[in-house]
Amino acid sequence: MTNHLISGETDLSLDELANEFKIIQSGEKRISIIGTRNLSIIHQQIVETLSCALVQAGNTIITSGGASGVNFAAIEGALKGDPSKLEVILPQTIKEQPLEVQDKLKEVRLVTEHTDRVDMDFSEASRICYNEIVDAAHQLICFLYHDSNTLAKAVEYAKFNHKIVTVFYLD
Numbered sequence: 001m002t003n004h005l006i007s008g009e010t011d012l013s014l015d016e017l018a019n020e021f022k023i024i025q026s027g028e029k030r031i032s033i034i035g036t037r038n039l040s041i042i043h044q045q046i047v048e049t050l051s052c053a054l055v056q057a058g059n060t061i062i063t064s065g066g067a068s069g070v071n072f073a074a075i076e077g078a079l080k081g082d083p084s085k086l087e088v089i090l091p092q093t094i095k096e097q098p099l100e101v102q103d104k105l106k107e108v109r110l111v112t113e114h115t116d117r118v119d120m121d122f123s124e125a126s127r128i129c130y131n132e133i134v135d136a137a138h139q140l141i142c143f144l145y146h147d148s149n150t151l152a153k154a155v156e157y158a159k160f161n162h163k164i165v166t167v168f169y170l171d
Helices: 014-026 041-056 070-081 099-105 122-135 149-160
Strands: 004-007 010-013 030-035 060-063 086-089 110-112 139-144 164-169
Touching: 030 041, 030 070, 030 122, 030 149, 041 060, 041 070, 041 139, 060 070, 070 086, 070 099, 086 122, 122 149, 139 149, 149 164
Parallel strands: 030 060, 030 139, 060 086, 086 110, 139 164
Antiparallel strands: 004 010
């Protein structure tokens, strides 16, 4: 018989709750950082600094690719802070990434590609990728605009899966 704690929309077993408590107490988390490509230089610097600080504190950052914006800034910051604490999950393959990102990904220890999604619509491949990134993490940090549909779906997916969610709206 499984014991469950029920609180509003949350239905966690005691084992799941104990595991979450252990993660919170350890101070080392797997944190996904994703967001928009349309980002000011100031916001890029904020994301990069956040990512760097999080990996220096012992956390692992999980993100995706992208030539500019949040994901690339998260990669830059994690590489500066502790490259061993960075994981990148791509919606498709490295070849589909811009050249600047392809070069940067050579510095990343763990890159997951999906050759099976090369012929898939990029927005659909991205939606699946963001769900994988959320699944691989304890927490989601997302930078988006109110009309960012794919990212908003990732936020809802994370909430549905009982992740800690921090959202920064840029508009």
